[in-house]
Structure formats: structure tokens, C-alpha cells
Amino acid sequence: MTDKKVLFVSSEVMPYLPENETSLMSFEAPRMVNDRGGQIRIFMPRYGNINERRHQLHEVIRLSGMNLVVNDMDMPLIIKVASIPKERIQVYFIDNEEYFKRKATFNDKEGNLFPDNDERAIFFAKGVVETVKKLNWSPDIIHVHGWMASLLPLYLKKYYEDEPLFSESKIVTSVYNKGFEGTLDTKMMDKVLFDGFEKEKVAALETPDYTNLMKVATANSDGVIVASENIPEELQKHISSLDVPTLPFVPIYEFEEAYMEFYNKEILKLTS
Secondary structure, three states, X not given: OOOOEEEEEEOOOOOOOOOOHHHHHHXXXXXXXXXXXXXXXXXXXXXXXXXXXXXXXXXXXXXXXXXXXXXXXXXXXXXXXXXXXXXOEXXXXXXXXXXXXXXXXXXXXXOOEOOOHHHXXXXXXXXXXXXXXXXXXXXXXXXXXXXXXXXXXXXXXXXXXXXXXXXXXEEEEEEOOOOOOOEOOXXXXXXXXXXXXXXXXXXXHHOOEHHHHHHHHHHOOOEEEEOOOOOOHHXXXXXXXXXXXXXXXXXXXXXXXXXXXXXXXHHOOOOO
């Protein structure tokens, strides 16, 4: 992986959020690539329950300041950055007062999904792309983790399809068992269609549950990693139907060699 550029985009990353399969692998995979000579960037949302003082987040003024349109609303983009101690790894945080100030990640105190989680996902996807454009950093691989990041493959393949910075980038989506109960806002598909997508490309979002979000993500990816031992059967069948390289589940103590082989032999060998 020497000098290869890998962009990691995740819903959750340790140590900024508690450990689970998604946050752990969103830390371990970049650490592994970094240790093996690759260049990495990590992006995640700046949820309000992340302790900015403890983790020493600070705003990057030169990257902040643009507005992103979500469902015909202008939403200011704020970029913050922090370094993971002892790892020489920087993490970029996508922030917005309206979407990410609340002191929680995905759910309110009663355990209900936030009603604007769909708009947060749209904002996050666009925010990542626009920030990477400002950095003028062209990744060889874009590796997506977690459902809050699940719209990124769709937006890269369709909305940003003419963006030269990503013309050679290959998208890998990791699929986890950790999703959410119920659905996001039932008007989610309309909000995505506002950005000019063909209805058939986003039809699954008519019922925006976890399985359908991940169907959209994997259908727009160049490779898929099954990152949990058990994932929903419907999702497993969908992945099996895709004509893309797929890495079956491997336990964490074996992931390094498996991921490196997958990146090098399956993903980087793909031609546009």
C-alpha cells in the first residue's frame, strides 16, 4: 500500500465514540494502512456528544465556510480536525450547528431516531466530497463504514460523476450488522431526488430502512466487505447478486492480511 491514498468515511470512529464493530474497524483499518506506508484521510460527523476539549478538536477555517444545499436549504459546513494520540492519524469532522450540535449520535433520549437523520446523511456525504475537493486529494480507494455514510457511494457515482478528482477512485463499502430499527424519514427519497438522481437509481429509499440504505451503498460500490459475522439475510442475498469483488467476514485478529490482499489484488486492479 506504499503511497496509495485511502479515504475512510465512517459513521463512527474510535476513540471519539464508544467501541463497537463499526467504530473499532473504522480505527483499525486506517491504522493498518498507515502503518504499511499508505496515505490516509478519515472523515466522520462531529456529533455533539464528542468531547471537543478532551479530544482537542479545532476548526479548520480554510476548509470551512461553504454552504451545502440539502432539500433546497442552504446549510453551512464547518470542518474540524483532531489527531488520534500515538497514531499520527488525523481525523476530519463534518459539522453543522443544525444537524450535529445535539448531545447524541443517532437517537434521542427515548431511543427514537432523530427525524432529520436522512438530511444529516445527505449533508455528511456532500460535506466529505466538497472537503476532499478543497484538499485537492485524489484517493485511490474510498472505504465507507456505517449507515450514516451510506449515501457517499451514490453521490460519488452519480452526483459527482464528472468530478475529475475521483475519476480513478474505487469505492469499497463495509457492511455491518449494526443498523437501526424502523426507517428514516419517509420523504427521504424525495430529498435525494431533489439532487437530480433518476428515480430507479434510488427506488430502494422509498422505504429507508437500514437494509435498503446499505443496498443503495453497495449497488454503487466497486467492492464490498462483509464486516460482521451475521448480517440481514436480505442484504446478504443482495450482495451475492452484485457483480463486484466481495470479501467474506473475517474475524478482527485476521483482518489485516485479508484487507490488504483485497485492496491490492481485487480493488486496485479494477479498471475504470
